[in-house]
Amino acid sequence: MKPLEGIRVLDLTQFVAGxxxxxxxxxxxxxxxxIERAGFGDDTRNETPARGGTSAKFVSCNRGxxxxxxxxxxxxxxxxxxxxxxxxxxxVENYKPGTMKKFGLDYEALRQIKPDIIYAAISGFGQTGPxxxxxxxxxxxQAMSGFMSITGEKNGKPVKAGTSIADVVAGLYGAIGVLAAxxxxxxxxxxxxxxxxxxxxxxxxxxxxxxxxxxxxxIVPVPxxxxxxxxxxxxxxxxxxxxxxxxCPTNAQxxxxxxxxxxxxxxxxxxxxxxxxxxxxxxxxxxxxxxxxSALTTAEAAAVMAKYSLxxxxxxxxxxxxxxxxxxxxDMFIDVEDSKAGxxxxxxxPLKMQSMPYQPAFRSPALGEDTHDVMAQLLNMTxxxxxxxxx
Amino acid sequence: MKPLEGIRVLDLTQFVAGxxxxxxxxxxxxxxxxIERAGFGDDTRNETPARGGTSAKFVSCNRGxxxxxxxxxxxxxxxxxxxxxxxxxxxVENYKPGTMKKFGLDYEALRQIKPDIIYAAISGFGQTGPxxxxxxxxxxxQAMSGFMSITGEKNGKPVKAGTSIADVVAGLYGAIGVLAAxxxxxxxxxxxxxxxxxxxxxxxxxxxxxxxxxxxxxIVPVPxxxxxxxxxxxxxxxxxxxxxxxxCPTNAQxxxxxxxxxxxxxxxxxxxxxxxxxxxxxxxxxxxxxxxxSALTTAEAAAVMAKYSLxxxxxxxxxxxxxxxxxxxxDMFIDVEDSKAGxxxxxxxPLKMQSMPYQPAFRSPALGEDTHDVMAQLLNMTxxxxxxxxx
Numbered sequence: 001m002k003p004l005e006g007i008r009v010l011d012l013t014q015f016v017a018g019x020x021x022x023x024x025x026x027x028x029x030x031x032x033x034x035i036e037r038a039g040f041g042d043d044t045r046n047e048t049p050a051r052g053g054t055s056a057k058f059v060s061c062n063r064g065x066x067x068x069x070x071x072x073x074x075x076x077x078x079x080x081x082x083x084x085x086x087x088x089x090x091x092v093e094n095y096k097p098g099t100m101k102k103f104g105l106d107y108e109a110l111r112q113i114k115p116d117i118i119y120a121a122i123s124g125f126g127q128t129g130p131x132x133x134x135x136x137x138x139x140x141x142q143a144m145s146g147f148m149s150i151t152g153e154k155n156g157k158p159v160k161a162g163t164s165i166a167d168v169v170a171g172l173y174g175a176i177g178v179l180a181a182x183x184x185x186x187x188x189x190x191x192x193x194x195x196x197x198x199x200x201x202x203x204x205x206x207x208x209x210x211x212x213x214x215x216x217x218x219i220v221p222v223p224x225x226x227x228x229x230x231x232x233x234x235x236x237x238x239x240x241x242x243x244x245x246x247x248c249p250t251n252a253q254x255x256x257x258x259x260x261x262x263x264x265x266x267x268x269x270x271x272x273x274x275x276x277x278x279x280x281x282x283x284x285x286x287x288x289x290x291x292x293x294s295a296l297t298t299a300e301a302a303a304v305m306a307k308y309s310l311x312x313x314x315x316x317x318x319x320x321x322x323x324x325x326x327x328x329x330x331d332m333f334i335d336v337e338d339s340k341a342g343x344x345x346x347x348x349x350p351l352k353m354q355s356m357p358y359q360p361a362f363r364s365p366a367l368g369e370d371t372h373d374v375m376a377q378l379l380n381m382t383x384x385x386x387x388x389x390x391x
Numbered sequence: 392m393k394p395l396e397g398i399r400v401l402d403l404t405q406f407v408a409g410x411x412x413x414x415x416x417x418x419x420x421x422x423x424x425x426i427e428r429a430g431f432g433d434d435t436r437n438e439t440p441a442r443g444g445t446s447a448k449f450v451s452c453n454r455g456x457x458x459x460x461x462x463x464x465x466x467x468x469x470x471x472x473x474x475x476x477x478x479x480x481x482x483v484e485n486y487k488p489g490t491m492k493k494f495g496l497d498y499e500a501l502r503q504i505k506p507d508i509i510y511a512a513i514s515g516f517g518q519t520g521p522x523x524x525x526x527x528x529x530x531x532x533q534a535m536s537g538f539m540s541i542t543g544e545k546n547g548k549p550v551k552a553g554t555s556i557a558d559v560v561a562g563l564y565g566a567i568g569v570l571a572a573x574x575x576x577x578x579x580x581x582x583x584x585x586x587x588x589x590x591x592x593x594x595x596x597x598x599x600x601x602x603x604x605x606x607x608x609x610i611v612p613v614p615x616x617x618x619x620x621x622x623x624x625x626x627x628x629x630x631x632x633x634x635x636x637x638x639c640p641t642n643a644q645x646x647x648x649x650x651x652x653x654x655x656x657x658x659x660x661x662x663x664x665x666x667x668x669x670x671x672x673x674x675x676x677x678x679x680x681x682x683x684x685s686a687l688t689t690a691e692a693a694a695v696m697a698k699y700s701l702x703x704x705x706x707x708x709x710x711x712x713x714x715x716x717x718x719x720x721x722d723m724f725i726d727v728e729d730s731k732a733g734x735x736x737x738x739x740x741p742l743k744m745q746s747m748p749y750q751p752a753f754r755s756p757a758l759g760e761d762t763h764d765v766m767a768q769l770l771n772m773t774x775x776x777x778x779x780x781x782x
Contacts, residue, residue: 001578003571015640020596028571043641048621048667049608056603096700124702126743129720134697137638139617139625140704146712148617148636150553153544158706160617160636161597162541165556168596172563177742179570180394180419184747186577187392192745200723200741203712205411205559206552212447212737214709217440221709226530226539226551230439234530245539245551247528249406250434276439306525309487311515313531315549318605318612321537321594329520332591346603350591351568352517354583356575 002029002356007182008088010035010081011065014042016138016164017122017198018094019061020171025090025178026064027349029356033088033374034062034365035081038071041367052341059344059364063336067365068374072103076389081105083379085114089185090178094122097132107193116191118181122174126197136198141166145202150210152223159223169205170198231275232282233257236315237293237301244298245313246305251275253310260308261292338364393420393747398573399479401426401472402456405433407529407555408513408589409485410452411562416481416569418740420747423456424479424765425756426472430460432758443732450735450755454727458756459765463494467780472496474770476505480576481569485513488523498584507582509572513565517588527589532557536593541601543614550614560596561589622666623673624648627706628684628692635689636704637696642666644701651699652683729755 007030011022019042026032036042042062047055070077082105085091091110093100100106100121107119121127124136142148142160152159177194185191203211210221210229221229226245228234233254234247248254251274258267266272266288271281278285293301298314305312316324327333327347334348344364371390375381381389398421402413410433417423427433433453438446461468473496476482482501484491491497491512498510512518515527533539533551543550568585576582594602601612601620612620617636619625624645625638639645642665649658657663657679662672669676684692689705696703707715718724718738725739735755762781766772772780 001575003575003578005578016600024567028567046666048670049604049610051607056607057600060599060603125717126721128743129717131697131717133700135638135644135700135702136704137625137640137702139619139636140638140702143636143704143706144712144715146707146709147553148706149708151542151550152553153547153550156544156547158617159542159544159550159614161552161556162538162543162612162614162620163597163601165552165597169559169563172560172567172596173741175567176415176419176563176570177744179567179574180742180747181744183570183573184392184394184744187394187396194745195743197721197741197743199715199717200721200743203715203718203723204738204741205563206554206556207709207712208451208738209407209448210554210709211713212451212735213440214713215736216442216447219440221553223550223553226549228530229553234528245530245534247526247531249528253526275437279439309524309526311526311528311531313527313534315534315539316537317540318537318598318601321535321598322602322605324535324590324594326516326520326522326590327594330517330588330591332594344603345606347595347599350564350588350595351571352519352586352588352591353568353572353575354585356571 004028004030007031007090009033009090009092010084010088012091012093012095014094015044016061016167017170018092018174020168021120021122021174021178022065022092023061024172024175032065033084034065034067035070036067036367038069045367051344052338054338054341054364056344059336059338060346063346063364065365066370066374067367068371069368072105078103080375080379080389082113085110085117087378088114088117090118090120092120092174092178096135097123097127111191116185116189118178118185118191118194120174120178120194120196122170122196122198124198126200127195138164138167141198141202144199145207146210147202147206150221150223154223154225154227156223165206166198166202170196170201173201230279232279232285233289237290239293239296239298239301242298243315244293244301245315247311249275254278256308257305257310260304260310263292335362336364337362338366339369340366395419395421398422398481400424400481400483401475401479403482403484403486405485406435407452407558408561409483409565411559412511412513412565412569413456413483414452415563415566417455424475425453425456425458426461427458427758429462436758442735443729445729445732445755447735450727450729451737454737454755456756457761457765458758459762460759463496469494471766471770471780473504476501476508478769479508481509481511483511483565483569487526488514488518502582507576507580509569509576509582509585511565511569511585511587513561513587513589515589517591518586529555529558532589532593535590536598537601538593538597541612541614545614545616545618547614556597557589557593561587561592564592621670623670623676624680628681630684630687630689630692633689634706635684635692636706638702640666645669647699648696648701651695651701654683726753727755728753729757730760731757
């Protein structure tokens, strides 16, 4: 039995942040019913690259869910939504604040219908505060959180992450909020509203150390390229045929590294013996260490560091990652079936939990694929009633 | 009552990934007892910048927890740990796989002592697979996950995030795993082992869309600078006095933007009318739109887009973020007291939950500050027994 078996989630989300939240709940065993705009669906369905009219992104973020089409502006279909709320535990949405109120379906309305409903809303800036009404998407929040200002080449301009990190972090906090609210409901019998702001989420996690550091030393950090902000060696070194990331936060690791590479004299050098000294003298340290790596291929350097269990990383491209032996050994790649678009290979749930033998969701729903079955099976509607509601 | 009130967590973590997991559990109401190496503590205590010998990073990641010092190699202190396990719900560690087994304190050993214990282990590559024994730190995993290969300036080299995103994502999944395991324990009475790999976590969340896209089109993505991988306009535009991020994923938003900026002819242009066309013709679109933004200051452009609730973001520096009006309005900044090092301003918990009125943890523990009280109050040890165990 998966942890969330028996929990039903109505998923009004689209794009990435909301779907990542409900994907997590789905992987943990919840029944997730994605409610999509009639005739159109989640905007990400139409992105590229796609196969058979379904995008890779939609499948990645929505596998395992059911899809029903509802027009919440149609009174009959709105009533269907309300009937679904009555038999559900959780509602998740990531509309701009105020949207659900326009439909008459905000938390205050839904708790009249289902008093212990858990309602999570994920938005750019949260339900309160001066920016609440502003639209937001991932890169806007990356910019506003300060993340871009510390990312980029040394002496270069601010650069965004190449992917939606603010969406992902907010989505994971959304899942945490729903899990905590379920725990609270078990304790107290009460539901609640969970307000997740992407900007809050970035500030409290990805940016928390940078903000706290600035508050201590008043120094505004800038992009450092591929070097750690406060530790050395903790950076990229060029090799004979490429480059490699090397991380030595402790004295013991640094000693092991230099001995393993056959250069104990670099560790013995008084300029480099203590962690603080190494960062202080990082340019001299680079000058001493770079020739050691320049004499090795990436594979040779990796082999030495792996032998001594030192922390390092090859700079993989996405094709390397898609065939990475460690991810394969961990069963992280799964094949998802879309009844209209065929098979998509994507990445499964990352938590390996004993009591939850890994069972990836192998299906991605076509738009509205489950509308009929949900109406008939969960709401016990007759064929005539279904036809009438959707005529 | 907070959701995790009454739950006791033994926290054997250090650096960032593990502490972010237990920080989340702590904010949700769990009692978190951080078990630190006697006389030394979490390595991050000694990082810079610091105040009174305590680093900003330590405070950010460990506020609200208790700190006790234990030497797990000392038989008497190991017995104390075992006695703590008997009265705890959760153990979290982020040692390299195998370390706890060396102490005789791995999951198999601890479940003999406390059969329903929940044991979460966060590591670079997980407890299984060919890389399991390799050390890993955040930037190693950023490199190996493919994240660096898609981040950086256009035509530039791979760049890491300026902060520890792989740590944060793994820590959040760790919290999700513990919450799910608590739910499972409530359902079944059983504890379990939760295995979190930083590489799995990055692949399944931050990198999931890139991997799925590659699997559909076979194209290896490269850094795109501050432009979205598949949408336009979704990028940085220069302004009279700086630059701003603008995001228009839908036709409706693009129409509103161009009308708001007084240039409906750009929306009317057949090259730019549909989302797919805009990305296809993104260079022409840049050429048409850049002069519009060049004529405005960042503040003027922001004001127009805010008025129409369009998604955009100013590229803030960390000092801007530390005084951001939205984060202030959301009570996101909190002052944490360290009894030896004074006050630190950091960022609080991002989930706003009705049943959990926001009560930030205002205290950061000095090393071993709670050793005596935990021994006396939780383990009912006499002064003599305490003195003997730590002599």
